[in-house]
Structures are given as C-alpha cells and as structure tokens.
Amino acid sequence: MSNVDRLRKSFRTALDLSSDYDVDSLEYRGIEKWDSLAHMALVATLEDEFGVMIDTDEVIDMSSFTKACEILTKQGVDFGE
C-alpha cells in the first residue's frame, strides 16, 4: 500500500469513517466525526502507522488531511511528490 493510502486508511480508522469515504479534503471540525477526541485517536494512529513522534505543536497544527501530509513529510515520510 502506498504511503498516501496508508494515511487515508489511518484517517478512516481514527475518525470512524466508512472504507470508501473521501478523506483528502477533510479539515479539523469540518465534519462532526473529526473533533478533539477523534483528533487524539488520529495522532495515535499516525504515530503507530508511520513510526513517528508527533510533537505538541504538530498535534495542534494538524488541522487538515493536507496538513497531516506536510507534517509527516517533514518527519521523513515520503508521499512521492
């Protein structure tokens, strides 16, 4: 599975979304399911999935799917772009 698909899958798992849900344009609090509690689950899922440590500022700044991509890229995850 490509890294971007792993990221999508992590979002769907953490935010409790169906397996075909389009997550690429998601924003924090943009849908009911992505609230503060789900956000913690998302951070934990991403740390496990990609073997990274997400720091305080990054937890707070991870306000969209795109942002998550950027933060993980900075951590050395290659999304092929």
Added chain:
Amino acid sequence: MALVHPSARLVDAGSGAVLSGDALTAAIAMRVEALAQLQSGVVFARFPNDVESVLRYLAGWQALRPMALIDPGLPAATLADLVERFEPALVTGVIGSPPPGYRVVDDALLGPLWERIARPAHEPHPALGVLLATSGSTGNPKFVRLSREAITANATAIAEALHIAPEELAPTNLSLFYSYGMSVLNSHLTAGAGVLVQSHSLLERPFWEDLARYEATSLAAVPYQYEMLRRLRFDPAKYPRLRTLTQAGGRLRTELVTDFHARMQTVDGRMFVMYGQTEAGPRMTTLPSARLPEKLGSVGPAIPGGRLSVKLEDGSETSQPGITGEVIYRGPNVMMGYAERAADLSLGDEQGGALVTGDLGWLDEDGYLFISGRLKRFGKVFGVRLNLDDVEKLLRDRGPVAAVSGDDKIVIWAEDAEDDVRREMASELAEKLNLHWSGFDVRNIDSLPLLASGKVDYRALEKAI
C-alpha cells in the same frame, strides 16, 4: 448565601475585559432587575462558556430563581421535550422559534429568551438552587435537584480543600453546565478568585495562548483530558503561574496520576485527585497533593463538612478501616432528590443529606477512600455517568447486546454485528445520549456468555475487554 465574593472577577479571554468589584455587582444587579420583569419560576439557562451566560447564571442565583443548566449542544427535540416536561418560566440563551405556550422576548440585557405565557402550575421549592441533567432511563435526561445551601456548601468546601486563594485564575476548559465545570466556577467566585471564561478545547492553540497571556493558575480536567495532556507533553514549566491540577470525572489510571503528580512536583506545583457525583453537587472527596504518593489509588478523605462510610450487605454501616462496602456520603452538599417532571420541582428534601453512591470502596485508617468498583451497573464516559441497563435498552431493536464498563468508555458486545452495524450502533448511542461516539466501543461476539440462571455473565464480559 452569596456566590460571588466581593473580590471575585471574570476575565473574558476573547476580549481581555475584566469584570470585578462594583462593575460585576452592577452587571449582575441589572440582570436581576430584568429577570424581575419576566414570568416567575424556574429558568432553563442554556450555558455555553461565555461571559454573558455566566452573568445570567449569577443574576438568576441572586434573584432566587432555580436554574437548570442546559447543554447548548442539546438537540432541539431534546430541549423541546425538557421544556414540555418541566414547564420552565424562562429559557435563556435560545435561538429559533419557541415551543407552544412560549413567546420570544428579546431582552436588551438577557438576550433572546423564551417566556412562558401562562404562569407555571408548579411553584418551585424555595430551597431549590440548581438543576443539573443526568441520564435517566431510556436516555431521557432527568434533573438532580441541588439546594442553594448544597451549592454554596460545596463551593466553600472545595475552596477550602484546594486552598483557592484570591489571586488564582481558573480557565473554563470544562463545560459550565457540567457539574465539575460548574464547581470550578462556583468555588473560585466564592473564594474571591478569578475565572477565565473561554470556550476552546485543550487541542486548540488559543487555549494555550490564553493560559499564558492571562496567567491562569490551575487546570481542571477529566480522565480523557489527562490523556490529551500527556499526548501534548504538557509541561508546567512553560506556564510559570499554573501550579495546580485537579482531576475528577471518573477514575484516572494510576500511571497518569503518578506521572502528572511528578510533573507538578518538578515546579513545586500540586496535583489533586478528587471524587464526586452530580448528586453531591458534585464534590465528595479531595486527596491532598502532599499525601498523594503515600495514598496512591485513593481519592482522599471527605471534603470539609462531609462524612464517609460504607454499607455492608446486611445493611449495616461502618467507618472502620479496611472493610469494603457501598460508599455512603453524608454532607450539606447532597442533593434534595431527582426531578422527572414539573411537579417534582416543588418537592422538598428526600435524601436527608445522605447519598448512596452505588460505588464500592473502603476507607483506610486515616479515613481516606479507595474506590474498588461499582455495585450498580454504571459506566462513566468522558466524565458522564451512564446506567448500563439503559444503554442496552436503547439498542433493544438490534438483537442481543450486553454493555459493560471499560476504561472511560462503554463496551457493548453485540451478537453477529457487522462492521457497519456496529458503527451505526455507536452513532445511535452517541446521538441519543449526546455523548461522543468514541465512548462506545461496539464489539462483535458469536453469542453472549450466560450464567446458569440464564442471565448474561457480565463478569466474563468485563474480563474479556
């Protein structure tokens, strides 16, 4: 029975405006006058975390109006049901069209509100101060009736147990309609301290900016928020004035209690573990920070004015150390009783100052309480207590299910439930109980384990979590 000490202050995190002294007194008094022009009786106060809502609450208190503190996130249909069942004189902080029997009043000071056209049939009991929602059977909220005396007694006792000093400033990171959030507000105002009124969650940058900018001195949090603080690598050294943490709203795992106590120790700060129930307005015990290491696992002794004992199976009660039984609390902060309908608001005290908690526990030789389990089928999700039998009832149409209590969540075992069905069940519970979906962990099981009696073997299910 003033709730607001002359030196108390409200700080609006949004604007930076500070209301204190004569200005605060005047702001409350003007609203008291406005209330006097409106239908007399109980006020339903929708209570988002903002200064206007706090002022309406304080004015209602001063005007001797019993007030129900209402979750602003409550679905319109649930609010309508509550209004129909309890016939409040006023509903404040509302938007939208009024239910039958009410008219909209747009008051210059109180904001838009619904006023009951006919005088309510039931006079509220004169001792009644605050009504807080708790889940009743089938998910319909009922109210805990707290007397004015219970509210002030608890606020004073908390201020004493936590040594709240006038220079302190507590942020409102908990909802103010929630008993723990309300008690932070009441105890600080009673102690002549400050409250930083704000509505951001711990995961939003403005929360942390405001904490630093206004030099907040304490943080009150429930177990899932401690999980967030851990995740955020909360470091009190970054906030030189923040020296007190309090924890309530369910059991916090020992590892985190030790962890946060250690973090606070490094900066000469304090960590208080507490125990309460909405029915006690809500605080019953507080563990003094200095004794936390030697009393690890305890929720502390009764707050000033309170008394603890345990009830044994034969119905006898004891305060002897080391004996496990159902925890009984006695004190001036115990509720008058519940209210399920308008007529109940006229009722007097039905409790006699005693609360049978439904929790199992034991006292040590110093009177420190250790909670060891639950007698009744209750679970706690995000600090909110739920009756597990009611949770099952809500899913009655879904085939055989069994609900047990997990760590700050409720685990529901459902026979032959596919992924989608399980997700639907969690969403349905979340919606009906107005709680977050992730608090309901619905799991599949081939068949529920049964005891010889044919009843569900809950113990086996608890072990399987």
